[in-house]
Amino acid sequence: MIGYRAGSAMLSATPGNPGQKASNPFTGPGLWSRVWPFAALAVLAEASVALPPGPRSAVAVLVSVLLLLATAAAFGLPWSRLPDWLPVLVPLLYTGSVLALILAAGTNSGAGIVILMPLVWTALFQRRIDSACLVAAIVIVEIIVSLVPTSVGAGVTIRRVIFWATLGALVSLATHGLRESIQRSQDRTAQLQSRLRELTVLADRDRIAADLRDKVIQRIFAAGLTLQSVASQTSERDVQNKIGTTVTELDQTVRMLRDAIFGLEQRPGELTFRQEIMVLVGDLSPAPEVSFSGPVDTALPPAARDELISRLAEALSPGGAAGGATRISFSAGHDSFRTVIETGADGSPVSWTIAAEPG
Numbered sequence: 001m002i003g004y005r006a007g008s009a010m011l012s013a014t015p016g017n018p019g020q021k022a023s024n025p026f027t028g029p030g031l032w033s034r035v036w037p038f039a040a041l042a043v044l045a046e047a048s049v050a051l052p053p054g055p056r057s058a059v060a061v062l063v064s065v066l067l068l069l070a071t072a073a074a075f076g077l078p079w080s081r082l083p084d085w086l087p088v089l090v091p092l093l094y095t096g097s098v099l100a101l102i103l104a105a106g107t108n109s110g111a112g113i114v115i116l117m118p119l120v121w122t123a124l125f126q127r128r129i130d131s132a133c134l135v136a137a138i139v140i141v142e143i144i145v146s147l148v149p150t151s152v153g154a155g156v157t158i159r160r161v162i163f164w165a166t167l168g169a170l171v172s173l174a175t176h177g178l179r180e181s182i183q184r185s186q187d188r189t190a191q192l193q194s195r196l197r198e199l200t201v202l203a204d205r206d207r208i209a210a211d212l213r214d215k216v217i218q219r220i221f222a223a224g225l226t227l228q229s230v231a232s233q234t235s236e237r238d239v240q241n242k243i244g245t246t247v248t249e250l251d252q253t254v255r256m257l258r259d260a261i262f263g264l265e266q267r268p269g270e271l272t273f274r275q276e277i278m279v280l281v282g283d284l285s286p287a288p289e290v291s292f293s294g295p296v297d298t299a300l301p302p303a304a305r306d307e308l309i310s311r312l313a314e315a316l317s318p319g320g321a322a323g324g325a326t327r328i329s330f331s332a333g334h335d336s337f338r339t340v341i342e343t344g345a346d347g348s349p350v351s352w353t354i355a356a357e358p359g
Helices: 002-013 031-050 058-076 086-105 111-125 128-147 155-232 237-265 273-282 302-316
Strands: 289-293 325-332 336-343 349-355
Touching: 031 058, 031 086, 031 111, 058 086, 086 111, 086 128, 111 128, 111 155, 128 155, 155 237, 273 289, 273 302, 273 325, 302 336
Parallel strands: 289 325
Antiparallel strands: 325 336, 336 349
């Protein structure tokens, strides 16, 4: 349970982007949940020295306690104003405390396993370089401990250096790899959630567009036909004119609704043909009048659409064939796409016809 809670706190304290400056492990929310498992074990390790046969050196015990207190006091330093490399000194202080503890309790007392705690701390909360420094410090500690006279053979020194260095490197690499794997999973989950929200919005927009197309436009069109039928049944000129004006307004409303539908069906990050044309003519002065008829946004394949826009930009330039255009109309049919440009010089239109590929 202790390991699980410490790990959970670690995940919440880990910075999201490896390229960003790492957050300080000795400050921030959740600090107590990260510290208390290590603090409890440190206190228990110091208390274990009192077990029979007792400490071998009172001086070593005092040094161990003082270094442990210095480690705890380091959490209160103003880390935001200190150099980025300085946090590694805190686990190094704890490593020195463990060395003194081992010398106080005896090299064969079993207290040596506590040396893993500063390494686990750096692997969970600090940088790779900090873990590398701790691995080197552990190797030095084991060499010092092995030089203390004991009843074991001389081969123990080499064996301890190999085993502890290997174990420390494995713990460090495994933990850092786990952190990176978890971070990648969190990033992927965030991307999937963002995509899901986008698809939900697109589904709602498609539904609204379908309702406008299948219901609203059809009813307005039917109302226009009814009015035209009524106009043909009356002989009063004023009534016919008013009905004709109303039908024209209904036709314009249908066009506006279709434009809105095309906007709803557009995917984020994409410009429709209409939008590209409006951006193009928006840079002209004076800007020509632009009209669209039919499904111009979907009639042309991408290659033909890019070619048409390129040719239009060239023709509408100040020195182009259609410079000073007053009106541009685009109409999409079943198998053709027609562009007509009316210039202000002689009023004669310039037209282009581009075949639309099926699908």
